[in-house]
Amino acid sequence: MSGDIVQLVEQASPYLTAAVSAYGGAVLARAEDTAVEATANLGRRILQAVWRRRTEPQQTALEAAVQDAAEAPDDPDAAAALRQQIKRALREDAELLAELAALLPAPTAGSVTITASGQRSIAAHTITTAITGDGHRTDQ
Secondary structure (H helix, E strand, C coil), X not given: CHHHHHHHHHHHHHHHHHHHHHHHHHHHCCCCCCCCCHHHHHXXXXXXXXXXXXXXXXXXXXXXXXXXXXXXXXXXXXXXXXXXXHHHHHHHCHHHHHHHHHHXXXXXXXXXXXXXXXXXXXXXXXXXXXXXXXXXXXXX
16 A cells, blocks of 8 residues: 555646646635646645545644645755655545545556656656756866
């Protein structure tokens, strides 16, 4: 079950990032917005499903993680803290795990999902050399 949780959270991560980026800290209370792309709406639905099944103190912790991720979208620690909240909820609630698995599109066999998020971020299946930033050269 632990492997299933990690895989589900990894699969949900791009949707969570899109939702937090689109809605900010209000993502937990926001209704579906047809003007926002489907990715952000799915992330919002995932976060709201988790939030609804948590106790009040757990909801407070989830809200704080969402707020931190919204305020620092390029901070990998903030994103990791949010993913940790989701993992904790899934470990404690098998029904929630099944509910979220049903929300996410089924991964196709042999497919690879690569996501880059944030300013100057890059993503690829294989990267030989990657240099980002201003004034960097490879001939030095």
